[in-house]
Amino acid sequence: MGEASKVSRYLYTVIILFVIWLFLTNSLDPQELTMGFVLSLIIAALTYQVFTKYGLSNLHPKRILYTVAYIPYFLWAMIMANLDVAYRVLHPKRPINPGIVEIKTNLTNDIAKLVLANSITLTPGTMSVDVKGDRLYIHWIDVKDPSLEGASKHIGKPFEKFLRVIFHDDN
Amino acid sequence: MTIIEVSLVLIAIATVLSMYRVFRGPTTVDRIIAIDIMTTITTGLMVLFALYYKRAIFLDVALVYAVLAFLGVIAFARYLEGGL
């Protein structure tokens, strides 16, 4: 899927900024709304080229649905991660078995890779060290499978099926 | 003592404990990690203060602090790897 048109990218940026403005001001005063709208127009004009590549098609209902489904899944993984951390930190013997492994991802979009790396950082026992092309280097606190395929299956796969839809990698 | 006051005390303890790593080191990165964690804790503390003193405007301070703390850590990191 190629880049969206400039108008679509611009409008998408305006919408996102305006929603953030509504959250920041927390009021429906017409003055605040007007100011926020004008500011969104100005800032979007300055930054839409770097902010988004696909424009309004990001707001497709299917993608929003997957995003909504991703949030509880991610939060659950994060809570598990913290219980895992608690176990490792509070255990008197400090059961760790660290190492840096390499995993392969099928995602091609930069933002999808960013979200994947961030998700990996916040979920049990793993933290992304670097990204090169389609390879991610992961610091794993408890290495179970140092091979490329095994690690990919263990770390990246659960997130990828969501991210592939959310960030246009589904073709 | 309400639960919020207990939480404030816990956060203070967390800050003091992270301070240990700032003093102890042994490498520069250790200290910066400790400072990163301390700034995250401080952001949470500011948000909690907004509730404790019932002044929603403290949240703005927390927002700006979060932005500046992020930039500070990134600057340190890029300096260490020679990207500045």
Place this chain on the structure above:
Amino acid sequence: MVKRILAIIFILVIGFWIANALAKVPFGEDKMLVGKYYLENVKEQTGAINAVTAVVVNYRGFDTLGEVTVLFIASTGVAALLWRRREERSAEVDGSLILKTGSRVLLPFIMLFGAYIFIHGHLTPGGGFPGGATIATAFLMIYLAYKEYEIDHNLFEPLEGLSGVSYVAVGLIGLAIGGYFLFDWIWQIWEVGDIGRLLSAGFIPIIYTIIGIKVGTELTGIIDRMIKESKEVEG
């Protein structure tokens, strides 16, 4: 060891002096009548609910113009000291893909936060200086992520000059209408806006927007000069 004991004794003596000196200061009483005057009249005279902002921009607006000038001189000084022929950036390692993409995604949000801070200067803590600094951090973030990035001086320098001129222009219009520099004609004559809403406090939001843009562009310019100079120092 002796040194350390001497230092402790010294600190104790100094602490005793300071404690004694401060013990005589009556707390909770007004020493300065002008502060009381500000607090009592700030709402009807300026329309701002943040008294600090009202003092900074309205009562002491002329001093703030001085502060902005100091920043301008600092920026000019950096430019004059670090001026060389066109220098390249000295960065060797490019940021990782995550940092680059992250800074691209965060850029509009940080700029929006900065604008939010300086536009709500009369309602919340903050104002032009922190807002401008936040906007400058957005550009600094791009600088840190991309090793080849450079700002467009042809855009930033006129913007900086324009905002400086408009501050003086606002003051001069006040001089023409009300008889003194930085007279707040919007609040005192037109009486626009309701206290506590966004459109209030006369020209405070306008001046804070001007200061925000000026501080943002100036700090970005300083960052740019400093980052480019580092190549010359290292050889």
Place this chain on the structure above:
Amino acid sequence: MTINEAIGAFLIFTGSLFYVLSSLGLIRMPDVYNRMQTATKSATLASLGVMIGVGIYSPCCFPKALVIALFLLLTNPISAHALIRAAYRSGIPLWEGSIVDKYKEALKEEGEQ
């Protein structure tokens, strides 16, 4: 105490417990990489808990607290990642008990190109 105050207070309390946990992780783990692992995860979840908790406790603050929480959720992993990459590239070795290091080979390949 109303029901949303109770939920908010519970979230805030849990969050501050995780703050303490993150600083404990900072103290107890043996090297830079493992410290970062434990500290970042629990500090981020703790901030999320405290901010959502404050939002639920007094609903007027909820949207802004949510914005700060989302901002931290996005920036904390990025700064952790930048720091850890800088740590590796500035030559801090992995803990001696580490069993595998694929990144070293990748960096070597990059150097040869």
